[in-house]
Amino acid sequence: MIALSKRRVGNDAGDAGFTLIELLVVIAILGLLISLVAPAVLRQLGNAKVSIARQSIERIGSILDTYKLDVGSYPSTEDGMEALVTKPSDAENWNGPYVKGSSVPLDPWNHPYVYRAPSDRPDHDYDLCSPGPNNNASADSAICNK
Template structure:
């Protein structure tokens, strides 16, 4: 049997608890772990946004193909991706809206996609691009950091 007096004396002992050195060691270990893990997590986040942009461009490409099946041509550069939401004046067999959202789609960095038809590249009907993380200026398929339809 344990002595009840010895248990209560431990609870009231002013020497029990953590020392300042022990707390500092734990904080140093936590800081080291955060310093190692945070950059890797941020790199993964950046890679995920690029992957989402590529998937979104592919999905929008499928929607543009549906538009072409209905109307007969891809939207012009002037009509842009808004033609997928609002009927252009000269579109005869438009069966839209082709997108649920009432706003033009934006990339994972919250920048609008750029659309150009006809394409400036050989073998493509249109150019659909995201400027990527930079999101500045016009987006050309050859521009560094641009993510475009394959």
């Protein structure tokens, strides 16, 4: 006895897949969701960088305090934060390098920190500021030590 198999000829409506209209609706919904969520995500990313800058300034402040304990004073504005990596000529008890690597750390926006000693602000021994996302250390957007 020979078994005959039945083959389908043609397409059923259930096997056709997604229609163009359905794909366009899904793409429109995804675009709407992205346009609503993206600004919030970018805002959080900006806030995270500001938080990292504040924490880094506190950490570098602790390193500067260690430098002062060893040398007797904070690095001058002329020596800058480079004094944490290479020994200044006038620092007799320098016990560094005080930071890892061969260069001074950068802020989260890859800008160098601005260092001034003595400070221009009252009740501060030094100023250590990140110029912020705009790279403008004199503006209100600068993030400085407290």
